Amino acid sequence: MSPTLQQSHGPQFTRIYALGAARGELVVGNDELIEAIDSSDEWIRKRTGIIERRRAPKEVTAVDLATIAGAEAITKAGISPDQIGAVIVATISNPVVTPSISTLVAENLGAGTAAAYDIEAACAGYAYGIAQADSLIRTGVAEYVLVIGAEKLSDFVDPTDRSISFLLGDGAGAAVVGPSDFAGISKSILGSDGSKWGTIKMSGTAVGMRDGENAWPTLSQEGQTVYRWAVWEMAKVAQQALDEAGITAADLTAFIPHQANMRIVDEFAKVLKLPESVLIGRDIATTGNTSAASIPLATHRLLEEHPEASGGFSLQIGFGAGLVFGAQVIVLP
Numbered sequence: 001m002s003p004t005l006q007q008s009h010g011p012q013f014t015r016i017y018a019l020g021a022a023r024g025e026l027v028v029g030n031d032e033l034i035e036a037i038d039s040s041d042e043w044i045r046k047r048t049g050i051i052e053r054r055r056a057p058k059e060v061t062a063v064d065l066a067t068i069a070g071a072e073a074i075t076k077a078g079i080s081p082d083q084i085g086a087v088i089v090a091t092i093s094n095p096v097v098t099p100s101i102s103t104l105v106a107e108n109l110g111a112g113t114a115a116a117y118d119i120e121a122a123c124a125g126y127a128y129g130i131a132q133a134d135s136l137i138r139t140g141v142a143e144y145v146l147v148i149g150a151e152k153l154s155d156f157v158d159p160t161d162r163s164i165s166f167l168l169g170d171g172a173g174a175a176v177v178g179p180s181d182f183a184g185i186s187k188s189i190l191g192s193d194g195s196k197w198g199t200i201k202m203s204g205t206a207v208g209m210r211d212g213e214n215a216w217p218t219l220s221q222e223g224q225t226v227y228r229w230a231v232w233e234m235a236k237v238a239q240q241a242l243d244e245a246g247i248t249a250a251d252l253t254a255f256i257p258h259q260a261n262m263r264i265v266d267e268f269a270k271v272l273k274l275p276e277s278v279l280i281g282r283d284i285a286t287t288g289n290t291s292a293a294s295i296p297l298a299t300h301r302l303l304e305e306h307p308e309a310s311g312g313f314s315l316q317i318g319f320g321a322g323l324v325f326g327a328q329v330i331v332l333p
């Protein structure tokens with residue numbers, strides 16, 4: 001008789017235990033960038049809500065930022081690094097194709113032989129990472145998972161590009177996810193629309209650079225197309241996440257969308273009919289758009305400014321290049 005295959009199960013519920021944050025130490029104001037793009041401080045503030053963004057100096061890498069954020073999350077979670085079964089780093093700005101950032105971050109943090117891998121889901125990367133952490137724990141593969149969004153986007157900025165250069169910042173945000181007595185992460189809504197693949201893109205490839213076909217690849221976007229997609233389609237995804245969580249906008253303590261543009265954040269709040277009482281992540285004003293790091297950074301700041309929000313529901317939604325999206329409701333640590 002052939003043996004029955006064993007399939008593992010973990011705990012029924014998961015939650016985020018704690019967060020960590022690292023922002024680039026350089027404060028870059030609008031005035032420093034406007035000349036190269038024939039813009040103005042007023043235009044950038046009005047169209048994006050950005051007053052300044054944080055960037056890292058030349059010698060600081062996404063690995064350094066991820067390590068700082070990860071260490072804070074682990075300490076605050078009150079666990080030992082060797083209890084971490086997986087380290088997932090969401091990033092689009094690792095200049096090294098292989099090996100991954102995550103194995104080095106795991107090593108830096110003392111996470112032993114934890115599973116370690118990077119995911120590339122652009123500005124939705126953190127939401128994808130939380131979904132994976134939830135699955136790895138509930139299937140019994142890992143007890144605790146460290147999810148980090150880490151970006152050094154300034155390395156992929158063309159200062160003369162008017163479409164995106166002034167939006168981008170550097171930073172890392174981390175979350176420790178683990179077993180829970182109560183439901184702390186709702187069903188994740190993950191998806192993509194590859195028909196709009198090129199609307200946020202790199203200007204070339206490393207191979208193209210080698211062959212003299214393009215310069216150092218940098219980011220650019222079709223801003224209006226992405227803006228419309230974000231406001232119309234992503235508001236629907238956010239609503240779907242609420243429905244799947246079995247709650248309404250009125251039950252939320254916080255709403256923390258990807259920090260792409262303050263106008264998009266405000267439009268979301270209107271379309272979702274968020275009550276005045278819901279706290280809204282607005283970290284973009286002083287951090288800029290840090291892609292995969294933006295949601296955990298905004299959440300970290302919101303909890304610092306409003307510690308009373310701890311224990312409440314937060315709707316988070318990431319969306320970006322690909323185009324990809326991911327959303328879920330979490331209980332704030």
Ligand SMILES: CC(C)(COP(=O)(O)OP(=O)(O)OC[C@H]1O[C@@H](n2cnc3c(N)ncnc32)[C@H](O)[C@@H]1OP(=O)(O)O)[C@@H](O)C(=O)NCCC(=O)NCCS
Pocket residue numbers: 037038039040043047048123162163164166200221222223224226227230260261264289291319320321
């Ligand atoms: C990029 C973005 C800020 C541009 O704002 P916008 O209001 O859409 O700007 P438009 O492209 O419609 O241009 C409006 C005007 O501003 C001008 N303009 C465009 N970029 C400019 C800049 N950087 N500085 C100054 N003026 C600019 C245009 O030339 C145009 O001028 P005109 O009216 O005289 O023709 C906005 O489209 C956006 O945030 N898009 C979504 C970004 C996003 O979510 N990305 C997700 C991935 S991270």
